[in-house]
Amino acid sequence: MTAATGDTATSTLSIRDSRRLVIKIGSALLADDDGNLQIDWIDALVADAAELRRAGTEIIIVSSGAIAVGRRLLGLARGPRNRVLRLEESQAAAATGQVRLAHAWQDALARYDVPVAQILLTTEDTEDRRRYLNARSTIATLLKLGVIPVINENDTVATEEIRFGDNDRLAARVAQMVSADTCVILSDIDGLYTADPGQNSGASHVAQVHAITPEIEAMAGATSNEDGSGGMVTKIEAARIALQAGCRLAIGDGRIAQPLRAFDGDATCTWFIPQGEPQTARKRWIAASLNPVGTLVVDAGAAKALVAGKSLLPAGMVRVEGGFERGDPVIVRDEAGAELARGLSAYSSDDADRIRGLKSSETEAVLGYRGREEMIHRDDLVLS
Ligand code: GLU
Numbered sequence: 248m249t250a251a252t253g254d255t256a257t258s259t260l261s262i263r264d265s266r267r268l269v270i271k272i273g274s275a276l277l278a279d280d281d282g283n284l285q286i287d288w289i290d291a292l293v294a295d296a297a298e299l300r301r302a303g304t305e306i307i308i309v310s311s312g313a314i315a316v317g318r319r320l321l322g323l324a325r326g327p328r329n330r331v332l333r334l335e336e337s338q339a340a341a342a343t344g345q346v347r348l349a350h351a352w353q354d355a356l357a358r359y360d361v362p363v364a365q366i367l368l369t370t371e372d373t374e375d376r377r378r379y380l381n382a383r384s385t386i387a388t389l390l391k392l393g394v395i396p397v398i399n400e401n402d403t404v405a406t407e408e409i410r411f412g413d414n415d416r417l418a419a420r421v422a423q424m425v426s427a428d429t430c431v432i433l434s435d436i437d438g439l440y441t442a443d444p445g446q447n448s449g450a451s452h453v454a455q456v457h458a459i460t461p462e463i464e465a466m467a468g469a470t471s472n473e474d475g476s477g478g479m480v481t482k483i484e485a486a487r488i489a490l491q492a493g494c495r496l497a498i499g500d501g502r503i504a505q506p507l508r509a510f511d512g513d514a515t516c517t518w519f520i521p522q523g524e525p526q527t528a529r530k531r532w533i534a535a536s537l538n539p540v541g542t543l544v545v546d547a548g549a550a551k552a553l554v555a556g557k558s559l560l561p562a563g564m565v566r567v568e569g570g571f572e573r574g575d576p577v578i579v580r581d582e583a584g585a586e587l588a589r590g591l592s593a594y595s596s597d598d599a600d601r602i603r604g605l606k607s608s609e610t611e612a613v614l615g616y617r618g619r620e621e622m623i624h625r626d627d628l629v630l631s
Pocket of ligand 1: 313415
């Protein structure tokens with residue numbers, strides 16, 4: 248064991264306690280070697296997910312398997328299953344398999360009267376702030392409406408340079424995007440080992456990781472698995488993204504019965520545990536990594552509300568300086584010029600200028616669309 252790992256506090260690590268849970272499911276669980284969908288497995292997983300949801304956990308599924316299923320449907324599965332497809336072949340397979348996959352999730356969840364929404368993302372949707380904010384609010388809206396979003400990479404349009412290529416990192420980015428508190432990666436291995444367990448009888452399972460150290464990276468490099476395109480290395484990358492976002496992440500074997508429940512019981516898995524709550528980490532990210540491009544000057548009432556932990560509303564804004572787009576980082580100052588906070592603006596500078604001083608209920612008439620009530624939501628705001 249290293250300083251970054253340990254076995255304490257396992258009792259606090261319950262999937263049942265999750266407020267917002269991202270479940271990533273690897274191709275190897277969803278399709279057999281011939282690309283046939285594992286409907287029974289999906290049904291069993293959905294039964295557990297539906298139960299968690301009834302108990303109040305919001306659920307997002309990141310499902311692989313489109314390429315594995317699609318290549319069979321297109322007759323590209325002949326020969327060894329792992330024949331590497333050309334990019335355009337995998338894109339064609341993904342486009343075909345995704346329809347089948349989405350239907351399978353829809354059918355399984357319909358039994359519990361849970362509506363499903365399909366979301367296909369590329370890296371650009373998570374890197375570009377405006378698209379990121381759009382995707383984030385769409386997912387938040389779906390969750391509020393009781394939907395389970397089923398997400399995959401938009402393989403059909405993602406070229407080599409802009410691909411995630413693996414759904415491990417995609418799942419972690421989604422978890423970060425929606426401020427999930429838990430991300431579970433269901434794979435065909437029960438977590439991280441100190442060495443490749445297939446090759447080294449002395450390899451021991453690592454139950455908890457608190458930081459992604461070079462030592463942990465080296466362990467990942469030594470652990471092989473057959474799960475789709477992501478091995479343990481991309482799972483550790485996913486864990487790094489999740490930890491930075493304050494989201495705990497578990498890697499476990501999805502082939503066991505009722506894996507989500509089993510991890511709360513005796514089944515082994517590896518938990519990656521962040522140091523802070525999601526919001527704290529997100530705010531740390533806002534405070535640390537932004538280069539503000541504009542300024543919002545606010546009145547004394549708004550300044551007081553911000554200090555009390557409230558969002559910034561258009562009504563409290565007296566002046567807008569600089570040119571910025573929705574989602575850009577801005578500084579909030581009082582009328583004397585003192586910096587109060589930094590945050591991500593929910594409106595462009597032009598629109599902000601048009602709605603400054605207005606009540607939130609009045610902004611739609613001025614803008615011609617219904618935007619967010621807040622100029623900067625408190626989740627996107629850090630006091631200076
Ligand atoms: N997006 C790919 C698919 O649906 C899966 C990537 C992965 O296996 O991680 O087939």
